[in-house]
Amino acid sequence: MSGVAGHRSALSWAVNLSVVALVVLWLFPTFGLLVSSFRSADQIAASGWWKALFPSQISLTLRAAPPETQMQEGAVYVIAGTLFEAGQSGSVERWGISSRAFDAFGPGDVAPLRRGGTITVAADGSYRMEHTEPFGGTRGQRVFVTALSPPDFTLDNYRTVLLSGDGQDNMAKAFFNTLTVTIPATIIPILVAAFAAYALAWMDFPGRALLIAAIVGLLVVPLQLALIPLLKFHNSIGIGKGYLGVWLAHTGFGLPLAIYLLRNYMVSLPRDIIENARVDGATEFQIFTRIILPLSFPALASFAIFQFLWTWNDLLVAKVFLIDASGRTTVMTNQIVELLGTRGGNWEILATAAFVSIAVPLLVFFAMQRYLVRGLLAGSVK
Amino acid sequence: MSPALQGLVMIVLGVGGCVGYFYGANLLLDRVIFPARGAQAGRNINRANLVRPWLFLLPALVALSLYLVYPVIETLRLSLTDRSQGGAFVGLANYRQMAAEPKFWEAMRNNLMWLVVVPALSTGFGLLAAQLTDRIRWGNIAKSIIFMPMAISFVGAAVIWKLVYDARPEGTEQIGVLNALYLWLGGAEPQQWLTLIPANTFLLMIVLIWVQTGFAMVILSAALRGIPEDTIEAAIIDGAGPMQVFFRIKVPQIASTIVVVWTTITLVVLKVFDIVFAMTNGQWGTQVLANYMYDKMFRANDWGLGSASAMVIMLLVLPILIWNVRTARREMR
The missing domain is CATH 1.10.3720.10 (MetI-like)
Incomplete structure (x- = not known):
């Protein structure tokens, strides 16, 4: 780009490699959780998720079919079949028939059995036992197998987390609760803010500059200050803890950013359009609804995405204004924190629950990234 | 009422209420309080334009003062009181x-x-x-x-x-x-x-x-x-x-x-x-x-x-x- 003549290719290599390193570093933790959410509890405990992407060596103790299934083929008695049970697969690398020499033989080798006869195990796990006399006893021959097992992923965790009734692990209800909090809390502030932003951008009245300054100030007031006074207020007017309270709180907290973003955008709209409309006799109300609102769509979208991400991902406001002792109105972030406490070691549940809650914002993010970036730029670069 | 339905009602009420307020208040201002006709048409238009910004700002201002300005003042007051003493003023004791x-x-x-x-x-x-x-x-x-x-x-x-x-x-x-x-x-x-x-x-x-x-x-x-x-x-x-x-x-x-x-x-x-x-x-x-x-x-x-x-x-x-x-x-x- 900025023609660094001479050592261009070496530099370009270095830049590419550094970006690859950054991207890997940033993606790695999330990717780990994603992979873990597709593994069973046993697999997660047995090996790091990064090993799940490659075939892994597993040691199994398996049993051949019991002697009662033996068949006579000419002069020899035969027991044959496959060692792997349904659902297991892999390729046998070493095997043995005693725990002291569990890797004595390779696939295709023939081993003498302790009570006479021979056994051979092939790479695909099929075996064949032969003896000139009938096999005795009741239990099948034990075989120790060291096998290379292909990567194995399962959707069971998602089934548990989404469809398992009303267990503690079930996120379905919390998912809908989160949605119930998010959608009204995103839509309601937009209209209120849009009218106010229009007045601050295009109407002249005393105190306008002061109001804009006040909004810029309110933009950074910490949420923490609002918690107790508002909870008291909600209790005193009878809302208490519930959806109405959380909607109102999110609306109030989102307004400064909404007004600020929308005003900045509306101010940059061409003056001619608005003045022409005024000359043509349009009322302020008509100018706003017919001209400003449609033209401001990008800014409205930016704010809507911000507010959506913020309300979806919020924990504090929901904990204070929504979630009561009954726990029926829990949201996903809160349920995940509770799972962290009670199921701290159960990564298959935690990872899956976290991914269920992350999935929606990620979809919104990738679909609407353009508007998000535009909003960020309007909100902070001056 | 199920929360989802409640949410839907809230959206309709919230958005409808806003539209209704802005439209109605605007109409009231232009037709009833300061009608742009009669002997004082010119003065009325000017007056209406003085009031209108505040009409547009009112819901936002109410929400902002209730949800952000009031809490700051109230938190400051609470920080100087003790709840266990029935909210008595205790000065800087909490600090x-x-x-x-x-x-x-x-x-x-x-x-x-x-x-x-x-x-x-x-x-x-x-x-x-x-x-x-x-x-x-x-x-x-x-x-x-x-x-x-x-x-x-x-x-x-x-x-x-x-x-x-x-x-x-x-x-x-x-x-x-x-x-x-x-x-x-x-x-x-x-x-x-x-x-x-x-x-x-x-x-x-x-x-x-x-x-x-x-x-x-x-x-x-x-x-x-x-x-x-x-x-x-x-x-x-x-x-x-x-x-x-x-x-x-x-x-x-x-x-x-x-x-x-x-x-x-x-x-x-x-x-x-x-x-x-x-x-x-x-x-x-x-x-x-x-x-x-x-x-x-x-x-x-x-x-x-x-x-x-x-x-x-x-x-x-x-x-x-x-x-x-x-x-x-x-x-x-």
Whole structure:
């Protein structure tokens, strides 16, 4: 780009490699959780998720079919079949028939059995036992197998987390609760803010500059200050803890950013359009609804995405204004924190629950990234 | 009524109410109170135009004063009272009690460390990522990936990083990347990273840096692109190397943007709650102000002390608030 003549290719290599390193570093933790959410509890405990992407060596103790299934083929008695049970697969690398020499033989080798006869195990796990006399006893021959097992992923965790009734692990209800909090809390502030932003951008009245300054100030007031006074207020007017309270709180907290973003955008709209409309006799109300609102769509979208991400991902406001002792109105972030406490070691549940809650914002993010970036730029670069 | 239905009703009522209010109030103003006809038509139009801005602003102003302005004043008042004495005025007793608690000073110390480390590293990594991704063909994909954690909740990020920091007993397979790496590099035994003081505070900071770098990168990348090309060309003609171009030409020109990014991340840091709450809950010396406040308010139910610690956060935010307001006012002139 900025023609660094001479050592261009070496530099370009270095830049590419550094970006690859950054991207890997940033993606790695999330990717780990994603992979873990597709593994069973046993697999997660047995090996790091990064090993799940490659075939892994597993040691199994398996049993051949019991002697009662033996068949006579000419002069020899035969027991044959496959060692792997349904659902297991892999390729046998070493095997043995005693725990002291569990890797004595390779696939295709023939081993003498302790009570006479021979056994051979092939790479695909099929075996064949032969003896000139009938096999005795009741239990099948034990075989120790060291096998290379292909990567194995399962959707069971998602089934548990989404469809398992009303267990503690079930996120379905919390998912809908989160949605119930998010959608009204995103839509309601937009209209209120849009009218106010229009007045601050295009109407002249005393105190306008002061109001804009006040909004810029309110933009950074910490949420923490609002918690107790508002909870008291909600209790005193009878809302208490519930959806109405959380909607109102999110609306109030989102307004400064909404007004600020929308005003900045509306101010940059061409003056001619608005003045022409005024000359043509349009009322302020008509100018706003017919001209400003449609033209401001990008800014409205930016704010809507911000507010959506913020309300979806919020924990504090929901904990204070929504979630009561009954726990029926829990949201996903809160349920995940509770799972962290009670199921701290159960990564298959935690990872899956976290991914269920992350999935929606990620979809919104990738679909609407353009508007998000535009909003960020309007909100902070001056 | 089911919550979903309640939500639908709320949307209809909220949006419908807003539209109805704005439309109705506007109509009332133009037709009934100050009709633009009759003998005083001209005066009425002027009067209506004086009132109209406030009509448009009213709902927002009511909501803002009730949900942000009033709480600040009320919190200040609560911080000077004691709930257990029926809300009696106790002066600065809450602040004195707070200053006597070691846990509060631990939170202050940690918060200050967060304030130094997180904005600096986020902005630094963001600047690096912005500069590097702007120069390569697949830069936009790389940007998307580095930006992605912005969409992930702090709670989700906490789970993601808790897996990275996970520790299993010695001798078993490690499933946390950090411990696996530590043992692979020759570490003697797996570490319980989140209980190691003071490393654990920095490990929590990494989570926030990971989230905020994308934000810094997006904004700084836009600023870098806004630099006039001829200043860079002139520097190269004068024999400046890539490093000199970056530090002597580019960085000074985007200094004001760097400050904005830095202060924005500082604000996030001051309010950081979810990450600490979900990962350590302030144990093992990782307490921060926001979590301390939550502890006092909703676990100990001590509203006075809780409000006092909220006021401390407000006090720390205040310089940025004043600075922002002054910049905004200067730009409007």
